[in-house]
Amino acid sequence: MSVLLTLPIAIWSFLMFAHFWQPNRSAQIAIIMTAVFMIALFFMMMRTRSTYRWRRWFFVAMGLLFPVGFIHTVIAMRGTMGIPIEEMIAGRTPFCFLPIPLLILPAALTKTVVFPGSILPGRGMAGAGMAAMAGMWLAITIVVGKGWCSYLCFFGGIEEGMAAVVPRAKLKKIDTRWRYGPWAVLLATSLLSLALFDSVYCMWLCPFKAVSEYVAARNTLGLVQNGIFIVLFAGLVIALPLLTKKRTQCAFFCPFGAFQSIFNKTSVFDVKIDRTRCSPCVLCKTACPTMSLTDESIAQGETLLSCMKCGACVDVCPKDAAVWHIKGTEVASKPERARLLLLYAAWGMAIMFGGGIIAQGLATILHVFI
Numbered sequence: 565m566s567v568l569l570t571l572p573i574a575i576w577s578f579l580m581f582a583h584f585w586q587p588n589r590s591a592q593i594a595i596i597m598t599a600v601f602m603i604a605l606f607f608m609m610m611r612t613r614s615t616y617r618w619r620r621w622f623f624v625a626m627g628l629l630f631p632v633g634f635i636h637t638v639i640a641m642r643g644t645m646g647i648p649i650e651e652m653i654a655g656r657t658p659f660c661f662l663p664i665p666l667l668i669l670p671a672a673l674t675k676t677v678v679f680p681g682s683i684l685p686g687r688g689m690a691g692a693g694m695a696a697m698a699g700m701w702l703a704i705t706i707v708v709g710k711g712w713c714s715y716l717c718f719f720g721g722i723e724e725g726m727a728a729v730v731p732r733a734k735l736k737k738i739d740t741r742w743r744y745g746p747w748a749v750l751l752a753t754s755l756l757s758l759a760l761f762d763s764v765y766c767m768w769l770c771p772f773k774a775v776s777e778y779v780a781a782r783n784t785l786g787l788v789q790n791g792i793f794i795v796l797f798a799g800l801v802i803a804l805p806l807l808t809k810k811r812t813q814c815a816f817f818c819p820f821g822a823f824q825s826i827f828n829k830t831s832v833f834d835v836k837i838d839r840t841r842c843s844p845c846v847l848c849k850t851a852c853p854t855m856s857l858t859d860e861s862i863a864q865g866e867t868l869l870s871c872m873k874c875g876a877c878v879d880v881c882p883k884d885a886a887v888w889h890i891k892g893t894e895v896a897s898k899p900e901r902a903r904l905l906l907l908y909a910a911w912g913m914a915i916m917f918g919g920g921i922i923a924q925g926l927a928t929i930l931h932v933f934i
Contacts, residue, residue, distance in 0.1 A: 569610045588931075591923070615878065635776070635777075645778060663757075668754070673758065676761060678761050710870065715911070746870075753769065767789065809853070810855065832891050835886060
């Protein structure tokens with residue numbers, strides 16, 4: 565049965581990776597390795613009925629390999645990770661999905677796109693254009709909501725990988741009010757982007773500028789910006805996940821994650837708590853990497869709006885009380901079917917989006933040896 569359930573994903577993988585096929589040997593080997601990797605992980609999810617641990621292998625691989633391929637491409641194109649201000653003004657900056665919510669107010673009120681990115685796609689993932697990235701984001705978001713942050717965010721795998729390094733959290737008591745952090749950052753940066761006609765988050769607050777591209781440090785201001793990026797990356801993406809076993813950048817800071825939470829209202833998939841089975845042992849609350857479960861929400865049989873559908877709570881529940889769910893159906897009504905439908909959608913998009921990222925990163929590494 566597991567083989568049959570995996571067959572559609574295998575066919576989809578063949579179609580997608582055939583599209584990625586390139587003439588050089590290192591790229592071909594990377595594409596084959598990535599295809600086998602993605603199919604094997606899906607097969608294991610079907611065979612074990614466990615989602616989170618197998619999804620994590622893909623997600624961490626994408627997070628770690630994205631900077632490898634991206635930085636190589638950017639340096640090949642420009643000779644440096646630093647972006648000269650002239651390049652930004654000319655709109656030659658590869659577009660990123662993180663500032664999408666910050667573009668809405670300026671675009672709606674002034675018909676101005678404040679992100680200095682290219683409208684049309686360029687070469688590879690590093691050259692993804694604004695129209696292509698925004699269109700891909702919207703299509704995926706409508707289907708999986710904040711599931712984007714579990715299956716498609718090419719940065720989140722870094723902090724999730726850090727959280728997996730340690731066996732136990734050293735910092736266990738976290739003030740739940742930190743969950744409002746992303747909303748505060750979203751509001752502040754949206755208003756500032758409108759007032760200053762600048763993508764404030766990208767220019768000042770994005771931790772992942774430390775491992776992608778940044779404003780060329782030609783003066784004191786540039787040095788301050790890059791210092792902020794490095795400090796935020798070291799704290800939110802490295803240190804705090806190691807201490808808490810949580811995705812702290814996602815849970816406490818990321819404005820894009822907050823914005824994605826809104827689309828959990830439109831997605832047909834969610835996670836419920838079957839109160840007739842629940843102990844409650846609160847293992848699900850402890851396992852949740854984004855603190856999207858509280859005692860109150862468990863008592864109500866719900867996850868919070870910030871749930872990213874990673875499956876950690878479902879996998880850890882000893883009573884099968886945490887269940888995958890399709891909106892409009894009874895709780896615990898064929899949860900495995902709901903899981904399968906979600907995974908077909910999410911994994912299919914992960915192959916299309918993340919598969920190319922992993923293959924590009926692997927090809928970059930293999931090119932050194934082949």
